[in-house]
Amino acid sequence: MDNISQPDWLVIKCGGSTLAALPDAFFRDMIGLFGRGIAPVIVHGGGPAINAMLEKLGIESTFVDGLRVTTPDVLDVVEMVLGGAINKDIVRRIGQNGGRAAGFSGIDGGTIRAVPKDGGRLGFVGDIAEVDAGLIRAAAAAGYIPVVAPLGLGPDGNTYNINADTAAGAVAAALGARRLIVVTDVPGILRTVDGEKRLMPEASVADIEAMIRSGDIYGGMIPKVRAAIQCLEGGVREVVICDGSMPGVLGRAASGDPAVGTRVVP
Numbered sequence: 001m002d003n004i005s006q007p008d009w010l011v012i013k014c015g016g017s018t019l020a021a022l023p024d025a026f027f028r029d030m031i032g033l034f035g036r037g038i039a040p041v042i043v044h045g046g047g048p049a050i051n052a053m054l055e056k057l058g059i060e061s062t063f064v065d066g067l068r069v070t071t072p073d074v075l076d077v078v079e080m081v082l083g084g085a086i087n088k089d090i091v092r093r094i095g096q097n098g099g100r101a102a103g104f105s106g107i108d109g110g111t112i113r114a115v116p117k118d119g120g121r122l123g124f125v126g127d128i129a130e131v132d133a134g135l136i137r138a139a140a141a142a143g144y145i146p147v148v149a150p151l152g153l154g155p156d157g158n159t160y161n162i163n164a165d166t167a168a169g170a171v172a173a174a175l176g177a178r179r180l181i182v183v184t185d186v187p188g189i190l191r192t193v194d195g196e197k198r199l200m201p202e203a204s205v206a207d208i209e210a211m212i213r214s215g216d217i218y219g220g221m222i223p224k225v226r227a228a229i230q231c232l233e234g235g236v237r238e239v240v241i242c243d244g245s246m247p248g249v250l251g252r253a254a255s256g257d258p259a260v261g262t263r264v265v266p
Contacts, residue, residue, distance in 0.1 A: 007039030007140060009177035010254050013168035013227075014244070015220075016046035018185045019086065022244050024097050026183075029250045030145065031099035038254055039140040042101075042147045043171055045164035046078075046086040053077050066223060067117070070124040070161045078161050082149040083107075090147045102139040105149035107159060109135035112167065114152030114160035126152045126160025128167065131174035165227035173234025180231050181253050182224050183244035188262030189225070191216050202263045205229050228264040239264040 010033060014022070030040050050068075054061045054077055062069045070078060083105040094101040106112025111133070114126030139146040150167035152160045165182065172180040190197040191211065200207070208225045211217040217225055228239035240253045242261025252260045 008037055008254075009041065009172070009175040010038050010250070011041045011043060011168055011172035011175065011177045011180045012250065013165060013180065013182045014042060014044045014090070015164065015184055016044070016048050016050070016086065018183055018244055019044065019046075019090065021185065022093075022183070024093070025247065026244055026249065027093050027097040027099065029248055031094065031097060033250060033254060034099075034143075034145075036251075036254075040145055040250070041136055041140070041171065041175065041177075042090060042145065043150060043164060043168035044082075044086060044090060044147065045150065046082045049086055050078055050081045053081050064122060066220070067122055067125055067163065068161065069122050072124070075124045075159060075161060079105075079151060079159060083151055087147055087149045094145055094147070100144050101147050102142075102144040103147040103149075104135065105151040106131075106162065106167065107151050107153050110153060111135050111148065112150070112152035112162060112170070114154050114162060116154065116160070124154075124158060124160050126154060126162050128152060128162060128170045131170045133171065133174045136171070136175065163223055163227075165223045166230070169227035169231040169234070169236075169239075172231050172236050176235065178237045179254065180228070180236055180239045181250065182228070182239060182241045183249075184224070184241060185243065185245075186221075187243050187246075188241045189217065189221070189264075200262050201258055202265060204265060205232065208264065225264065232264070232266050237265075 087103040091101040091103040113130040136146045150162040150164045
C-alpha cells in the first residue's frame, strides 16, 4: 500500500446509520483497492450515535430542513462523537481487517474551511468554503486510508458541523476523484413504476430534479443526490449510490460495474 504517488482516488461516503451494519468484507474490499492503484478515502456521518449521546446527556436537539441546529452544547457532542468515537471505530475496523488508516477531522491541517450556513441561523452548521486536500494526499501516499469526519474550521476560529454528504462531495471534487461512492442501506435510487419501487441503474441530473418534484426522492436521499449533483459540477465523473452490504460492492463500483446501485451522471 505504500507510496501511491498518483492514485486513482475513490471517495466513499458512509452514513452513520449504515456503519454499524457494514460487514468485515466491506473493509477487506476497500483495503484490496490499494493493490489496484486505487486510493480510497472515507468521509463518514454519525447522526444516530449523536442522537443517542445527546439523549443520554439530556441535551435537546432540533432539525430545520433536515439539518441539525447546532448549539454550543450540541457542537461539543458532535465533535466528541464524529471526531472521536465513530472516526476511531472505522480506523479500528480497517486495522482489524489487515489495513492501515489515519483518522482525522476536517479541522486537522485546515482540510475543510467552513462558513456559517444561512447566516448562522442554524448555529454552528457550516457550508464548505474550501477543501485543502494536502493532509489526505499525504496520508494516502504514506499507505494509510484517510478517514475524515465532516467538521470544518470557520473564519471565526470556531468548529462547524458539516453535512457528511456535502463534505464527501467537496472532498471528491478537491481530489479530482473520478467517482464518489455513497454507501447506504438501500440499493440505490428507487422510482415508483406501476405502483412498485424499482431500482434506477442510472439517473441524470434532470431525472433527479424531476423525482424530487414528484416525491420519488425524499427525506435523507435528497442531500445525497444534491451532493451528487455538486460533485458532477465539480468535475467528478459519476456518483454511485449503493448498498454497502452487497458483496464486493466497492471493487465492483470502482470498476464501473453497471449492476451496482444507481449511477448519477451529468
